[in-house]
Amino acid sequence: MKHEDPYSGKPLVVVGTVAIDSIRTPFGEREQVFGGSASYFSYAASFFHKVSLVGVVGEDFPPEYRRVLQERTIDLSNLKTVSGKTFAWKGFYEDDMNSAKTLETHLNVLASFDPEISLNHDPEFVFLANVDPVLQLKVLDQLAKPSLRFTACDTMNYWIASKREDLLKVLARVDGFVLNDAEARQLTGEPNLVRAAQIIRGYGPGCVIIKKGEHGVLVNAYNRFFALPAFPLETVFDPTGAGDSFAGGMMGYLSVTGDTSFENLKRAAAYGSVMASFAVEEFGLEKLRKISRADLDERLHLFKQVSHF
Amino acid sequence: MKHEDPYSGKPLVVVGTVAIDSIRTPFGEREQVFGGSASYFSYAASFFHKVSLVGVVGEDFPPEYRRVLQERTIDLSNLKTVSGKTFAWKGFYEDDMNSAKTLETHLNVLASFDPEISLNHDPEFVFLANVDPVLQLKVLDQLAKPSLRFTACDTMNYWIASKREDLLKVLARVDGFVLNDAEARQLTGEPNLVRAAQIIRGYGPGCVIIKKGEHGVLVNAYNRFFALPAFPLETVFDPTGAGDSFAGGMMGYLSVTGDTSFENLKRAAAYGSVMASFAVEEFGLEKLRKISRADLDERLHLFKQVSHF
Numbered sequence: 001m002k003h004e005d006p007y008s009g010k011p012l013v014v015v016g017t018v019a020i021d022s023i024r025t026p027f028g029e030r031e032q033v034f035g036g037s038a039s040y041f042s043y044a045a046s047f048f049h050k051v052s053l054v055g056v057v058g059e060d061f062p063p064e065y066r067r068v069l070q071e072r073t074i075d076l077s078n079l080k081t082v083s084g085k086t087f088a089w090k091g092f093y094e095d096d097m098n099s100a101k102t103l104e105t106h107l108n109v110l111a112s113f114d115p116e117i118s119l120n121h122d123p124e125f126v127f128l129a130n131v132d133p134v135l136q137l138k139v140l141d142q143l144a145k146p147s148l149r150f151t152a153c154d155t156m157n158y159w160i161a162s163k164r165e166d167l168l169k170v171l172a173r174v175d176g177f178v179l180n181d182a183e184a185r186q187l188t189g190e191p192n193l194v195r196a197a198q199i200i201r202g203y204g205p206g207c208v209i210i211k212k213g214e215h216g217v218l219v220n221a222y223n224r225f226f227a228l229p230a231f232p233l234e235t236v237f238d239p240t241g242a243g244d245s246f247a248g249g250m251m252g253y254l255s256v257t258g259d260t261s262f263e264n265l266k267r268a269a270a271y272g273s274v275m276a277s278f279a280v281e282e283f284g285l286e287k288l289r290k291i292s293r294a295d296l297d298e299r300l301h302l303f304k305q306v307s308h309f
Numbered sequence: 310m311k312h313e314d315p316y317s318g319k320p321l322v323v324v325g326t327v328a329i330d331s332i333r334t335p336f337g338e339r340e341q342v343f344g345g346s347a348s349y350f351s352y353a354a355s356f357f358h359k360v361s362l363v364g365v366v367g368e369d370f371p372p373e374y375r376r377v378l379q380e381r382t383i384d385l386s387n388l389k390t391v392s393g394k395t396f397a398w399k400g401f402y403e404d405d406m407n408s409a410k411t412l413e414t415h416l417n418v419l420a421s422f423d424p425e426i427s428l429n430h431d432p433e434f435v436f437l438a439n440v441d442p443v444l445q446l447k448v449l450d451q452l453a454k455p456s457l458r459f460t461a462c463d464t465m466n467y468w469i470a471s472k473r474e475d476l477l478k479v480l481a482r483v484d485g486f487v488l489n490d491a492e493a494r495q496l497t498g499e500p501n502l503v504r505a506a507q508i509i510r511g512y513g514p515g516c517v518i519i520k521k522g523e524h525g526v527l528v529n530a531y532n533r534f535f536a537l538p539a540f541p542l543e544t545v546f547d548p549t550g551a552g553d554s555f556a557g558g559m560m561g562y563l564s565v566t567g568d569t570s571f572e573n574l575k576r577a578a579a580y581g582s583v584m585a586s587f588a589v590e591e592f593g594l595e596k597l598r599k600i601s602r603a604d605l606d607e608r609l610h611l612f613k614q615v616s617h618f
Contacts, residue, residue, distance in 0.1 A: 095500045191404045193523070194543045214502070215524035216538055226615045227538035229525055234503045266618040306535045308617050309575040 010121045010147070011050035011075055012255040014041045015139045016129025016154075016244075017087055017110060018055045018079065022103075023283065024092035025238050033240075033284040034065045036087065037129035037154065040241035043285055044248025044275045045127075046072035047293050049256040054078040054117050054139070058086040058109045068285065078117050084109040097236050098213045099182070115139050122147035125255040128174070129244060130154045133166035140173050150260050152176030152207070154247060160186050172204040175260070178247045180211045181218075193218055194225065207265060209250070211243050217273060221265050228269055231277035231303050238283045242276040245288065249275030249296075274299045319430045319456070320359035320384055321564040323350045324448045325438025325463075325553075326396050326419060327364045327388065331412075332592065333401035334547050342549075342593040343374045345396065346438035346463065349550035352594055353557025353584045354436075355381035356602050358565040363387040363426050363448070367395040367418045377594065387426050393418040406545050407522045408491070424448050431456035434564040437483070438553060439463045442475035449482050459569050461485030461516070463556060469495050481513040484569070487556045489520045490527075502527050503534065516574060518559070520552050526582060530574050537578055540586035540612050547592045551585040554597065558584030558605075583608045 016038030022031045042051045052075040059081060069076060090104040113131070115138060122145040128136040136153055143151070151174045159167055160183060167187075171177060177200060181193055190196040197208045197220035207221040214236070216229040250272035254260055257268075274296055281287045325347030331340045351360045361384040368390060378385060399413040422440070424447060431454040437445040445462055452460070460483045468476055469492060476496075480486060486509060490502055499505040506517045506529035516530040523545070525538040559581035563569055566577075583605055590596045 097500070191406070192543065192545065194541045198543070212524065215521065216536070218538070218541060224615075225541040226618075227525070227541050228616065228618065229527070229536035229538050232503045232527060232534040232536050234501065234507070236501065270618040304618070306533075307537065309535075309537065309579040309613070 009050070009256075010124050011052040012045055012125045012127065012251055013052045013054060013117075013119065013123045013143065014038050014045070014127045014129055014248075014251075015054040015115055015117075015136070016041060016127075016131055018053075018057050018061070019087045019089050021088070021240060021284065022090040023238055023240055025097070026093070026095060027235075027237050028283070030283045034062075034068060035089065035240060035284060037131075037244045039069070040244035040279065040285065041127060041129050041248035041251070042069060042074045043072060043288050044245040044279070045252030045255070046074055047249070047275070047296060048252030048271075051075065051252070052078060052119065052123075054115055056080045056082055056109050056113045058082065058084045061086045068289070078115075078119070082109050082112075091240075093239060097239050100240065115142070117142050124149040124258075125251060126151045127247060127251050128153035128170070129247070130156050133159050133163050133170045136170045137166060140170065149258075150175045150254060152178060152205075152247070152251060154178045154243070155183065157183055157186055168203055171200070174205050176207040176209060177205040178209045178211065178243070178250075180213070180243065181215075184210050194220075197225075209269065211246060213239070213242070217246070217269055219265065219269060221262050224262055226262075226266050226269070228266075228273055229307055231273055231299065232306060233277055233280065236280045239280050240284065242280050245279035246272040246276040248272075270300060270303060271296065274303055318359070318565075319433050320361040321354055321434045321436065321560055322361045322363060322426075322428065322432040322452065323347050323354070323436045323438055323557075323560075324363040324424055324426075324445070325350060325436075325440055327362075327366050327370070328396045328398050330397070330549060330593065331399040332547055332549050334406070335402070335404060336544075336546050337592070339592045343371075343377060344398065344549060344593060346440070346553045348378070349553035349588065349594065350436060350438050350557035350560070351378060351383045352381060352597055353554040353588070354561030354564070355383055356558070356584070356605060357561030357580075360384065360561070361387060361428065361432075363424055365389045365391055365418050365422045367391065367393045370395045377598070387424075387428070391418050391421075402548060406548050409549065424451070426451050433458040433567075434560060435460045436556060436560050437462035437479070438556070439465050439468075442468050442472050442479045445479045446475060446482075449479065458567075459484045459563060461487060461514075461556070461560060463487045463552070464492065466492055466495055477512055480509070483514050485516040485518060486514040487518045487520065487552070487559075489522070489552065490524075493519050503529075506534075518578065520555060522548070522551070526555070526578055528574065528578060530571050533571055535571075535575050535578070537575075537582055538616055540582055540608065541615060542586055542589065545589045548589050549593065551589050554588035555581040555585040557581075579609060579612060580605065583612055
């Protein structure tokens with residue numbers, strides 16, 4: 001490990017959404033749950049490393065949600081509060097639990113989000129969670145420092161359909177791209193995910209990480225492949241934030257070890273998988289708030305037992 | 310290993326179909342291809358162990374197809390030739406390559422198949438490939454010997470829908486059940502595959518092996534789980550026989566090692582996965598006919614590299 005103390009060194013920077021979610025799954029429903037891509041990502045990454053969250057909330061953002069992040073020593077000096085309401089999402093999952101159905105999206109303060117980032121350090125590891133690729137480009141401009149070692153991004157079907165050219169500009173400038181299987185097929189028009197990953201590598205990122213939900217993850221990194229199954233779970237209670245928790249675990253581990261080699265990326269993806277497996281076991285952040293780094297290590301050990309032959 | 314010489318000891322017995330297939334995939338089409346569940350299974354298992362094939366063909370069955378099996382020292386003394394035509398299947402695959410669409414099924418001699426098995430040994434390992442569960446029960450009656458150590462079966466959506474009660478009688482009498490994810494959901498009504506596997510174990514089999522095509526395999530064996538991804542393949546040329554090749558590789562390895570422990574079942578499933586990965590690379594049995602046990606071992610080694618972390 002490069003950084004012995006996980007909270008020393010330059011923090012991992014994440015730019016993304018902070019949201020208030022309303023979620024219904026076959027197991028129940030919750031109103032006004034703390035959510036958003038940057039929230040899940042930061043919380044997950046904070047098990048490994050110091051995190052700086054870049055985002056925006058409205059004046060209605062509950063102080064207790066802010067405390068949830070601060071208790072994990074997540075730096076919130078770039079989480080802006082502006083007049084208006086916090087981004088809100090309402091959705092539900094049906095039996096297959098593999099894809100969310102959106103009922104309502106209220107962009108609110110996110111509509112005018114224009115990230116201006118002040119950091120008292122030059123970042124080494126940066127994650128651009130799911131936001132408009134035009135914003136991702138603005139962030140890349142601000143964070144383009146010589147210190148930068150590994151930048152990764154996420155996206156969603158909406159941006160692939162509506163802002164493909166901007167997304168391709170982002171992809172030309174990042175080292176890693178985290179997306180799900182449906183998005184990989186949508187972006188490339190290629191049903192075979194191995195070939196889709198190769199096509200996407202051609203757009204720029206050296207590492208393409210395709211999340212397949214209950215089926216695990218397929219990675220093409222530096223033109224080599226690896227594949228991990230998902231940790232077998234009897235109960236997927238709420239899949240919201242699973243992908244962001246995966247990315248947070250993976251980037252947190254990469255960041256604290258300072259090692260982006262193929263072999264370490266495998267371990268990072270395994271930690272990401274374990275993180276996601278915890279995240280889906282209860283509503284919102286509830287489960288992640290109950291676990292420790294020791295629980296992650298224990299399940300990683302178990303994950304090896306159930307997948308190595 | 311229990312049997313040092315893979316062709317000594319009691320052969321693995323397989324009961325299933327021998328067929329003439331016509332296949333169209335996005336990569337081309339072939340008429341009159343040698344196929345059938347027992348053919349793929351036997352060929353795959355023969356890389357590991359002696360196999361005895363129980364089945365039926367018509368008078369039109371080409372002698373060269375018989376030789377394909379005999380060259381692998383597969384015992385064909387229980388492959389009956391009766392008057393009429395060999396079972397024929399015609400189907401195609403679309404872009405996703407995950408499920409075959411049937412155009413024509415001609416049962417022909419299979420319609421009156423009544424397996425009467427004469428073996429000059431008491432079998433230890435038996436596989437009931439996909440045939441009518443009523444026939445699977447008849448076979449179980451004939452093979453119920455004190456020597457029997459591990460019996461496994463396969464099935465298909467058609468039997469789950471039309472002969473559920475007979476299938477449940479089969480499941481109450483076998484040690485292993487190999488099925489795909491759609492069949493597991495159809496049989497149990499449970500979308501979560503981990504829970505579906507547990508429900509199916511309640512029907513009888515100690516080992517439930519759920520094949521997920523490009524997503525690998527999920528196994529509940531003796532109430533413990535393991536999961537393997539699929540070997541990442543750029544080209545899936547023809548998925549026909551992938552499931553039977555998987556089962557043949559797995560059962561062949563179990564049979565030659567004589568070891569049905571959890572840990573050995575993992576290795577067996579890994580060999581099954583590697584076998585299936587070769588099977589789909591060309592039409593029908595073409596690819597399996599070009600490879601050797603050394604190729605299987607080499608890909609197994611590679612499979613570890615791409616999936617262990």
